[in-house]
Amino acid sequence: MELNDLIFKIIFVIAVFAVSLLVAMYSTYAERKVAAFFQDRLGPNRAGPFGMLQPLADGIKMFMKEEIIPTNADKVLFVLGPSLAMMTACMTGVVIPWGSSLIIDGKEYVMQITDVNIGILYVFGVVSVGVYGIMIGGWASNNKFSLLGALRASSQMISYELAMGMSIVALVMMTGTLSVREIVESQPGGHWNVFVQPLGFLLFLICAFAETNRTPFDLPECETELVGGYHTEYSSMKLGFYLFAEYINMFISSAIIVCLFFGGYNFPFISELGLSHNMAAILGTVIFFAKVFFFIFFFMWIRWTIPRFRYDQLMRVGWKVLIPLAVVNIVLTAIYLMWKHDLWNTTLHVSQLNP
């Protein structure tokens, strides 16, 4: 790797990290504002113009609060929990293609930290580790509400991860790759995957809500039953980390939904605008973020519309509805692919199936 590449990568890593944090920070503000608007209120509007400084004020508040570690808590695990949650939340942004590429001094720089060829599997892997953050936090608190919240969180996330993985299989069959960038590039212009995989998209969206512990799947922190769920005992910035991790997850989930189903940085008529390569790439990134912000808004929109599931309903939807539907989707996609490539009468080795 040349020095230029290295510098670009380092800058890009820092930029992605900063943007993730910034978006998460302003998601808290947006959440409160959106919630207020849905409820015919005004929302925070005192700190700065339109309350824009509210996240800063909240951050300062979080840092200033008293740091409490319960006497009977496992000290090491208690600190490890939120750290793990935060770390895994920040790690998933690595494989997301934020834009096509920039050409500087005749050299092409890809706007992605790293294009792992099993990008989606990497995301699933990291998200699964994220469950440990919640589980460890709930366990270490030595509190029944926390433990129940953690149990709910882990069983929910593991159940929905299955359906999520299955819903992706059909998409992977269509595109023939696990690399996120290649999936994005297989949807040029307006040929987005959502039009060919609507069922897959719906399943993935529902699972994404469950994975990020958002309403209607926010049972792990359901106030009416569990006080605060797994973060009942947490205070100060450790609580802040848990809440922050949730918002970063929401951002990353939105980004992945956009990459897999809504063409990532692609948008219709991109080639007809006659822009230079760099301009088109920057415009693509802007479009990408617009799509991501729409999905973040959609997450909030759903939150203030649909009530929380009951626990048995949650499990029933996960195991008895989503997984069978995902299997049906795989079968339908397989039949379609067989028909498209006319494979009924030919015998092929599996490796030849990929286009």
Added chain:
Amino acid sequence: MEHNITRLPIESLMQLTNRSKVVVNKKMSFVERLYLPAILGGLMITFRHFFKKKATISYPEVQRDFSPVYRGQHVLKRDEQGRENCTACGLCAVACPAEAISMTASERKKGEEHLYREEKYASVYEINMLRCIFCGLCEEACPKEAIFLTDRIVSSDYQRNGFIYGKDQLVESTDPDKRVDIAGRLKAHRHQ
């Protein structure tokens, strides 16, 4: 076995509103069991609220209009010449259901004619704002149009003592510009 009971049709029963619905426990159709149309409907409802006029009043900047007959903090009125109307007759204290009013009557001395309208006046007049229920019966009982409730709000305090308002807080200023406007209450009072 058939019982001979005459059942009234449901429409003939007395109804308080016309919004009552007959509940049907029919099985949900396939489309209904998908829940997606219902979810979309719900999303549309919340989205409409997104653009609705907000109910919030940004308090210090925007203040809500009070009703002209609002019953807030009391005022002891003066007449046009700046003399206190109150003659310490005690009818307000008697009328008060919360027993919030107490007063001490005094005789007007020579040279105080510009301060008190009649020969008797209240040297001490106290209202305990924590006891007061702002019913307005004091104002109704007053034969001299001396006490009125106004559209001012009793401010908060850290001590209970602070809520016992004496004459310094109750009697209005002699300055004609600083008189308390009680037109709304006066109209309601005279109408009775």
